[in-house]
Structure formats: C-alpha cells, structure tokens
Amino acid sequence: MAIKSLRVLCRIEFPSKTFRMWDGAGPYLDANGDIWVGARLTEGLDQIESAMNGEASTLMLSMSGVDQAVSDLAYEDMEAGEVIDAKVQLLIQPCDEWDQPVGDPEVKFTGFVDNMPSDDSVSGDQVVSTLVLEVRNRFDLRTLVSGAVLSDVDQRARSKVLNPGAPADRFAERIPGLVDKQIVWPRFS
Template sequence: MASLRILCQVELPSGTLRFWDGSGGPFIDVDGEIYRACVLTEDALAQIEAAINAEAFTLTLVLSGVDAATSDKVWADYQAGTIVGSTFRILLQKCDEYEQPVGSPIIKFTGTVSNLNFVDQASDNGIKSTIQVDVANRFTLRNVTNGAVLSDVDQRARAMVLNPSAPDDRFCERIPGLKDRTIRWPNW
C-alpha cells in the first residue's frame, strides 16, 4: 500500500535544513537528500492543507525533537538576524509499499519565514528543543509588519517587485468604488 510523506525544506544562509514528519531515522529521497525526523503538532496538517489551498496567509508550524546540531545551526542564523525571509517549502513524497520514495517530491507550498521562536526544555534525558516557525506566503502581500493595510502606492510598488510582468495593480483604487454597490444573489 502506497503512502505519503510530508517533507519540510528551509533554505537558511548557513545551508538547507530538511525535515520529514515522523519518528525514526533519517529519510533519504530519490535524489539522495537526507531529511531528519521531526514531529509536527496535531493541528499542523490542517494548517498545511489550508496553506496549500490558499486559505491561510500565515502557516505556523512547531517542530519538536530537533537534533542538537540542527538546533545550533538555526540558532546561529537566528542570532545573526538572517532567518527572516528564508525560503520555506512543504513537499509531498509518494512512497511504495516498502516506504521507499517513488519519484521526486512535489512542492505543494512555498513561503518565507516571517518569525521564529525557540523553546528549550531541560530534563533528566537532556535538552529537548522545540522550534516554532511562522511562514508567510503570497497572500500576506496586503499586510505590513505592524498589521496595517498597504496604501495604493505601496501596493503598486510591491506588486511591481513581486510580479514585474503583470499589469499595473489597481486593486486599491477600485475597492472604494464597490462600497455603493449592492450584491444580489441569487438572481432568480
């Protein structure tokens, strides 16, 4: 029976980090890339599904069980202030009945890291690191850091940078004209 693996890939300045949702040893895809095991929270699948379907504009994932070397690498980038803006991808990998990868993974979501939080818990068994990653996708274009909405001029400038081949973005100037319109549905 075939199965799917959820893979996460983060392009940090210090290198690419790869995780797969599950427990056990590393997962090696058909290209030879090694994905380390991590555990996503229970509601992560629903959030991933919403992000893939373009229903969510910010995806918050909590990665637990991250090994010390990976955590140290992420911490160094965090201290250097280079984490925000890093590319984050979620991929789906088909596996055969022996849990071996079939074909290349399919990219289902691409965003940029907008925030990162560390939570370390010490116990008799050692230190357990948990990393909370907030990932923003293209649907955050209308918001700025302080939560305000972009002005018409800001929106046009940002649209030109993000999609230079598209026509001029006139969204902001058209919205005020819609306030006096009445939507009639259904129209029998």
Template structure:
C-alpha cells in the same frame, strides 16, 4: 508501483545551509536525489495549518517542529542569532512512497513562503535536551494586509507589490476578484 503513503517534508533554505525535515519518528529519510531528511514532529494543529496554506486560505503559517536533533537546532540558532534567518525560503513538499516506504518519484512542492519569525523552546529530561522551534512563515498573500490588519486598496496594493517583488508581473488581484463570484469552491484542492 502502487502508492501506499505520503510523507510531509519541510525544507528551509538558511544562509548557513539547507535544513530538510520530515514529519515522523525514526531515523533519517533519504530521497531519490540522495538528500537526507531528518525526523521531526509536526503537531496536529500544524498539519491543519499546512492544509489551509496549501489551499491558499492561510497567509501566515505557524509550524511547531519538535524533536529536532541538536545539530539542526544549533544551526537554526546560529542563523537566528546573526539575524540572517528572516526572509529565508521555506517549502512544504509531499513525497509519495511505495509499499516499502521508499520514495516514488520526486516530491511535489505544495507551499512556498518566507520565514518571518522563529520562537525557540528547549526542555531537558533524562534522555537529553529536546528542542522545539516554532516557525512563522508568510507567503505572497501577506502582501494584501498591513500590520494593523487593514486591507490595502487596489492602487496601494499594486504599488506595494511592485516594491516588494519587482520581478513579478503586475498585481491584478482586485481586478480578478469580481470574476470569481460565479465560481464553485472545491474542498480540499490538492
């Protein structure tokens, strides 16, 4: 079976339930596991940011999701109002599809982060209300910087990483940077 196309999938694990969105227009997309993914539109800028996040270049990912249906928008809004949305897991997956646009195998997780902030925008027109949600997602690389933009020292980073992620192994980022100076960088790194 030849792979014909890829679908970009976004999954948000909110306290009230999982929201599954796919980048494209049309009806719902049903994966091999029977999960329903609803259509939304990612902006061109969002796709560039996803590429940078997949390649570990960006530590804050701001995705603009437009064309979200009313039910999904209301679910996100309720979680946002209850202040329970911050820290929810956000994943970007790539799904290979065959020549009939049917899923071929399981999707590959390419980016995992945590929701840091949401921005809502609704516009009304003759066809109804169109919701746009900007999701700001951070990943583990956010640990390296402080709110004022300064970079943590190695000792401070190890202490902060231990507090924020106690089950993770010891943060050895600063020790490993020196070993990377003779490495070759490839682009893109899918």
C-alpha cells in the same frame, strides 16, 4: 507504481545551510541523495493543511524532537540575523507500498520566516529541542489597514517584488472599474 502513502517534508533555506526535515522518525534519504532529518510536527497540522490548500496566508509551524545540531545551527543563524526572510517550503512526497519515494516531491506551500522562537526542554537525560517557525507567504501583503483601498497598481508592484518569475498578480485589476458603479437594491412591493 501505485501511491500508497505520503510524506510531509519541510525545507528551510537559510543563507548558511539548507535544513531538510520530514514528519517522521530517523533520517530519510531522497532520490537526489539529500538527507531529511526526522522531526514531529507537533502543532499546526490543520494550519499546514490550510496553507497547502491555499487557504492561509500565514503559517505557524512547530517542530519537536529536532536534532540538537540542527537546533544549534538554527539558533546561530537567528543570532546572526540570517533567519528572517529565509525561504520555507512544504512538500508532499508520494510513496509506494514499501514507503519508497515515487517521483519528485511536489511543493505545496512557499513562504518566508518572520520569526523563529525556539525552546529546549529536558526529558530524562536528553535535551528535546522545539523550533517554531512563524511563516508568511506573498498573499500576507494583501492585508490593509482599516479604511485603505487596495489598488491594482500597488498589487502588481508587490507581486513583482515578491515573485519576480511569476505572472503579475491580477487580484485587484477590477477595482478601478468599480469606482463609478452604483449598486441598486431591489425593491419588493
């Protein structure tokens, strides 16, 4: 089967429940029998693309038109202190010419919630809920204060804590070898 379209899916794993949302209208039933609720990703589509391409270490994800029951549960979890560090995944689901899923969705971004401000507004006689997720991923911890030095040992320890099943982060392994290096600028005559 040929892939004709893609769906952007967002899975949020709170301790009490897993929320599944997709960028569209109405419910969506996947091949595993899970129901994904329709929501509009109103802001941050360029941020989503950057996050999926590995170019962003943080993500601001805004979802409008979220079902009231989902919004209420998210608010209750926020009040209970269960939202911070909840796992967020952005997935891509390939679809055929009839918008039916082809294969399993592919995880493109995994991060953890830092904050979740929400807003409810009234449109006519309906309440429109908007959730904003401020999400960080494991590379967010690479940022340093001014003047600090990133060490290989520290980076490997961070990666072991943040992603225990993955190979060690080798990002800074050449840093110790650069300590005694001298850079000589070319002299042009």
